[in-house]
Amino acid sequence: MKIRHITLTIITILAVIMSACSSSDFIIEAQIDGTPDKAVFVSYVGDNGMVCERIMPGDGNRFTYKGNSDDYTLLWIWDTQGQLIAQMAVRNGDHLTVKSDGLQLPTLDIKGNDVTEQWMKWRKNNQASFDTSDTATIDQLIEQQITQHPDQILSTILLVAEYNQLDGSDKSKQLLQAIRPDMRPQRLVSSLEYLIDTHKQSTGVVTCLTFYRLNKGIEELTLSGKRAALLFWSRSDKNRKVAIDSLRSLARQYGDDITVADIVVDTDTTQWTRTISQDSTTWTHWWAPGGMMDPMLQNITIHRTPLLILSDSTGHIMRVTAL
Numbered sequence: 073m074k075i076r077h078i079t080l081t082i083i084t085i086l087a088v089i090m091s092a093c094s095s096s097d098f099i100i101e102a103q104i105d106g107t108p109d110k111a112v113f114v115s116y117v118g119d120n121g122m123v124c125e126r127i128m129p130g131d132g133n134r135f136t137y138k139g140n141s142d143d144y145t146l147l148w149i150w151d152t153q154g155q156l157i158a159q160m161a162v163r164n165g166d167h168l169t170v171k172s173d174g175l176q177l178p179t180l181d182i183k184g185n186d187v188t189e190q191w192m193k194w195r196k197n198n199q200a201s202f203d204t205s206d207t208a209t210i211d212q213l214i215e216q217q218i219t220q221h222p223d224q225i226l227s228t229i230l231l232v233a234e235y236n237q238l239d240g241s242d243k244s245k246q247l248l249q250a251i252r253p254d255m256r257p258q259r260l261v262s263s264l265e266y267l268i269d270t271h272k273q274s275t276g277v278v279t280c281l282t283f284y285r286l287n288k289g290i291e292e293l294t295l296s297g298k299r300a301a302l303l304f305w306s307r308s309d310k311n312r313k314v315a316i317d318s319l320r321s322l323a324r325q326y327g328d329d330i331t332v333a334d335i336v337v338d339t340d341t342t343q344w345t346r347t348i349s350q351d352s353t354t355w356t357h358w359w360a361p362g363g364m365m366d367p368m369l370q371n372i373t374i375h376r377t378p379l380l381i382l383s384d385s386t387g388h389i390m391r392v393t394a395l
Contacts (some may be wrong), residue, residue, distance in 0.1 A: 222251045280370045
């Protein structure tokens with residue numbers, strides 16, 4: 073960010089402020105319009121691991137967020153239905169401004185660091201392909217970017233965040249190796265394997281699961297016929313309120329057109345009923361006796377909890393979101 077002022081006094085004051093915060097954090101000033109329930113979630117992988125925080129924008133749908141990452145990392149802003157509003161690459165020292173109508177990601181306006189501005193420009197230049205979900209063309213454009221510009225961090229970001237053939241891990245890794253080593257920030261590169269696994273999950277189909285239903289016994293949880301929202305959780309979760317609020321929002325939005333359920337993946341259910349009674353929820357509650365390794369979850373890899381999975385009326389998994 074370039075700052076030009078006339079007086080030495082103002083320059084000095086700004087220098088003190090920047091030295092106090094920019095060296096150890098990044099700042100995002102955002103205005104997010106058109107989001108259900110107004111609340112949003114900010115998620116990124118920081119110095120201390122995965123960070124996910126629920127934000128309530130104030131007047132004018134504005135909020136300021138401060139985070140910490142000493143290397144470039146991807147940051148996402150979601151609404152309470154799991155819809156992606158914004159994504160960017162950030163690191164300590166960045167001061168970004170974000171403006172979004174909450175609906176059209178390719179028209180997102182983000183300013184504050186060169187690499188994110190290049191990313192958003194690339195998306196806008198290829199908006200027609202995103203509008204039609206022409207993934208083959210998008211992937212070709214990314215491969216072309218990597219071939220022509222192996223000396224740009226943008227090439228790494230596009231591979232990690234936009235490339236669709238992540239199930240072809242060998243090809244993805246070959247493309248990564250084609251990028252100049254100093255243009256492959258480690259925090260971004262380390263995300264690639266996780267995103268490959270996530271892509272495999274999101275292409276799966278789950279139409280019926282057999283678990284233990286609270287106060288009912290072993291039953292089938294049928295997911296075909298209507299869309300579904302499944303929350304997988306454990307007693308160690310730190311973001312339970314965020315997860316429950318997400319399910320509540322989905323239940324309100326779709327009403328009878330969605331199946332909502334939560335599934336505990338602890339092998340020990342000592343505190344199960346006590347925990348869910350504190351939630352004051354109305355949807356069905358289930359237990360996977362085998363925990364994360366339950367045979368019913370063989371098509372759904374549970375890396376961590378809480379995990380929200382959304383499927384369509386045919387049982388196809390559309391989105392997997394770590395909350």
